[in-house]
Amino acid sequence: MPTLVSHPDEVKVVSRRFGMGAANIDKYIELDGYKAVQQAIAQGPEMSNWIINTMKASGLRGRGGAGFPTGMKWSFVPKQSEKPKYVLVNGDESEPGTCKDHVIFLHDPHAVIEGTMIAGLAIGSKLGFIYLRGEYRYLLKIVEKAVADAYAKGFLGKNIFGSGVDFDVITQTGAGAYEVGEESALMESLEGKRGVPRIKPPFPAVVGLYGGPTVINNAETIANAPHILLMGGEDYAKLGTERNGGTRLFGISGHVERPGVYELPMGYSLRKAIYDVAGGIKDGKKLKAVVPGGASCPVLTADEIDVGLDFDQMGKAGTMLGSGGIVVLDETVSIVEFALRTIAFYQHESCGWCIPCREGTDWIKKTMTRVYNGGGTRKDVDNIQYLADNMMGRTFCPLGDAAAMPTLGFVKKFRKEFEDYIDGHKAGTPIITVEQLVGAGH
């Protein structure tokens, strides 16, 4: 069972009920559960506008990675639609370094359900899906139980809270595919197809699941909605920085003393997150680098961590806030090895639909493998950079970029380490053995 951590700098909003037994519906109700949705319903005909305006005021930006303003996303859904509208909760959480949705489903599944209802009321949908990655079977059971309890209480189903509106929730499981976290691939998967993304436009808000307008949000985004309605959009916004409202769950992992999922205000210092919140580098070693927002974010060197954890500041620093998974590397890590393990993941997870990603990840992995095994030349570093450069912006969906960006980060910022490695001066302590290079899942 994942251990719960906490730190005084934390500002607990979405994690407020963690560790309090809120998976139990009565406990959840006791802790203000299902109040927000009733409050929304109490707005009467203004309900939809009220929800969307509150969400807009909160400055909440999507917690799935791209940071798109949630209120705005909801407002894009056409009011009138021939086809039914849907809410889709993205709990596919597969970005390496990320395990925040894991704890939400574990400790506060009703918040996700309530958030789904709120999103449904906002856009005029009658059906929501909560999609969990296949590996999260035990969490799926928790969520299924929570859904069943909500039905038993009459919270879900016909005429919810006397609103005259029906709302249903279906839980769904994936079966092992990172790409299915991409919103349109997720819809394909939910429709029983291969997890290959769709051509955009049209965007999901217009043509989504089963061809109907669909709001798709990350589980953490959705779980925030009830809290935001209860505390008011402005108050939530104030917790964070400009254009980056509120707080966020950060999963700090790797070489730190106290790894864990912490809720910190947006804009919190990355350095403090590592050194104060997570207790600093493990075993008193020196920091070498940080992958700040899940594996797809370009690496920051030890000198680059004086940056605030919000979407804009991280962007300015040449990387991304991503999924909030901060992976900390100490001085013993070989960047060549780390880069190889990273690209091996994307090579394995590329859906294979488009040429630049399918072939690009494969060739980068092959080339890096050879370099790692000692058969590299300096030209290979150029080739890796050439491949990644030519993937950037050219692929069908952002997975290609997600593979190219960290690769470019590693070879650009640690080019010398690559060259030294090739010349026989291997930095760090290699862990992966040659026979292990077949890679996961193959």
Add this chain to the structure above:
Amino acid sequence: MADVTFTVDGKQLTAPAGTLLLEACKSAGIEVPAFCYYPGISLKAACRMCVVRIEKMPKLQTACTTPVAEGMVVQTETPEIAQARKATLQLLLGNHPLDCPVCDAGGECELQDMTFKYGAATSFYAEPKHHREEQKWSPVVYYDRPRCILCYRCISMCGEGMDVFALGIQNRGSSSVVAPNVPAQMSPDDLAHVDCEQCGMCIDACPVGALTSGTYRYKTRPWEMNHVSTICTHCGDGCKTTLGVRSTSDGSEIVRGDNRDKSGINGDFLCNKGRYAFDFANNETRLTQPLVRQPNGELKPVSWEAALDLVGKKFRELRDTRGGKSIGVIGSNRTTNEESYLLQKFARTVLGTNNIDHHRTADYVAFAQGLAGKAGLTASLNDTLTAPAIMILGGDPTIQAPGTAWNIRTNVRNKRARLYIANSSEIKLRRQAKAFAHIAPFSYGALASFIAGDDSATDSLTHAGADAASFHSFRDAVRAEESLLVLIGSEIRGADLKRLLAFGTTMPNRKFALLSDYVNSRGAADMGLLPDLLPGYTPLAGNTTFAEYNTPSAPGLDMLEIFEAAGKGELSALYVVGANPISRYGVDPSSLANTFVVVQDMFLTETAAIADVVLPAANLYEKSGSVTNSYGDLQLVSKAGDRAGVRTDFEMIVRIADKMGANMQALVPFGKGTRADMGQSRGAQSGEADRHAVWLTANHLEPKLSPFDPFAILDEIQRLVPGYNLMRLQLLSGNDQHLEPAAGNLVQIANRRDLVLPANDSLFTSGTLGRYSAMLSDLQHNESLRPPTGLTQIQTAAD
């Protein structure tokens, strides 16, 4: 949609809003490379070759998915774009086997062309390429995985285009692979296979050499063939097929059929028969010498001169002693219009008999009579691609007219055409149908009545499980259509057909077509291979149209009567041109014991086997002329293959007539004055020269002489046959043109015996001829190995 104006590479262009940028560029002559894009199938945006720079857009955009918009400014060939394409090609070539020198697609490969253009030939990968054994998915489809670039065209072609879904994509990432629907572990031979219609459309769509054709692979190089566009000999759709021809020591051999130029009436489409079933020409049992029955009963090869002498002498003698009425003539569904026309003219004016018929696969006589005097009511095959609503009564186009089925599917898919089907079986096209009326077996007569408004017919239509209300809602929906294309299967004939047409023609904006089975079934009827009608369904009685003919005025014997007469000993001679009635009609061979039988055929068929003289014939791919498809679309047939020893039916008829001492000038109006040199036929029969008198004279040219020139007869057809007012240049340019031979005001003839015998061919059979195609036999065998998939109930990826 309204037009928008935009700029591509500095040129101002206009196109309807919504047009894909790639298509708009193509129309303006700006070639944007594309692997995964293929017109008419779903968009993929997977290959990223079509990337272009659009002003105000942050990234390169795919032209294949971007609709043009007002004021859009586009660059299609900048260094940035060239680099993107080059990098993509480099990635592909990293694993590509580069076996271009032996690859079937070498010289016709889109990957090769693009590599040439963007200079991605150098590889900087040191790793070994993936190697995989080539797989034989069926007798006609082979898959070479390493050559595959995963453009997904084949998968869509098979699924969306053919509605077969025999190909899928499996695994993911760099392990992705195109997989057929019978996996190795489910197959008796532990190899993966396709269970499908074997159309080979996947092969045509493949931009590289990953999918290759069983008939063609590793045989020759594309540039070593001559390519001849002609018309497929098999079904009534009359698809254009481009035959790849190679010289051999005894003629020239067809090695490939395809449809890559898409220039024909069939657009994108070609089915397995059009693509592969030309190999009967090389069947080892093919006849290449005339055979004459000896006193001992054996058939013995003789010279052409001897055989023709004998036929001419006997025909003349029997005509003169027992009368023309004692001679029967049976024509063909696979000979050209010119040959059929010539045959009936020969029968009527030289043999002096109206005893002429052919194997009728649909009731064109009733069709013509039902539409008599009403112009503009017949449909072209082209209409099936554009009609907003289509009703199919009877028939099963998927099997009997695959080109029609393809067009209908395309129309439903891309233009949302509404399809209505009434049939006694759950035919596959019902998957595309908006409404399906499942009628009782053998109730097509009642169906015709019901559609025409007779409510009492519902009783006969109804069978277990169907209720009358559904038939009514079907009829209401069809009647509510403002414009409708009605395709009629061969099940509806005679009085039923006339009743249907009598009603249908009172409705506005209706067009009709009657589906039949072979390449020139319609032409055979149009050309008057009928005992009671002259060409163009002209009644014998009171005929002035063919006043120059000296034809008996009483109707002759039809197909069945001819054999009845033989049974009674009343048939002195039977002349069979390209038909196999003995097998088709189950005739007792002994009934012909006292009849002098002459058969022109490629093979020793059941009918040829009992003949007194067998004359080895050329097939449709070895001659020129014209054919008319089920719909009445006329198209040019060109000579592709050649075989020493055989002659065209046209030439044989002419030579027999000559041996009989006929007035050749009257039979074939081949010129003025002199009698032609009867020795020179090769050039003329191939239609290399269009030397007939009237057309040439009209064009101020001096006609040269040859009685073997089918165009001389075409000219007469054009001059005399009602409705065949064709346009020569259209024909010669290889375009199809729609004719309405029923346009004249015809005398209605009372109901006659039902003489229609549908061919009942499957996807892999084609009458007697099909039996001599090794490829079709292979495909039948292949088919017999697996049970059908039952696709009618299945949801597919496209649903």
Add this chain to the structure above:
Amino acid sequence: MSTVANTIFSPETAARFDHLVTIYPLKRSALVPMLLYAQDEIGYVSDAVVAEIAERIGLLELDVRNVLSYYSMLRTKPAGKYNVQVCTNISCMLRGGYEILDHCKAKLGIGHKGVTPDGVFSLEEVECIGACCWAPAIQINYDFHDDLTPEKVDVLFQIYRDGQGKDEK
């Protein structure tokens, strides 16, 4: 009562599948969960599973295979009773994931995708399983075990071998 005659599944699973195809706007949406639940019961996605699921949803078997081959948790060959999945992705790698993997290999005497001769265990190296903050982590069937050391792994294996492990399905 299963809607499919001669179902290969247990009555409970068959009933669950009967229900599953009715809850979605499109039947097909049941495909991925059904494949996974079928695998949980049968051990892998056999040809018979493919055939029955295709029949239940009304899909071509090819279509089912196309989908099934996409998802890495679905397998077409039997695994051990307990499938040990070791994450070696970045966070786990930094905290000993590969050490755990090597240890499992040595301990079980099998490699990646191997099955022990007694069929009790199988081993798989997998991508990130969403337990990065509690690395290194593994899953045995659906159970998470985190913050591992080789010693803890030994204890775990013993628990499973003794039939005491949770067998989350």
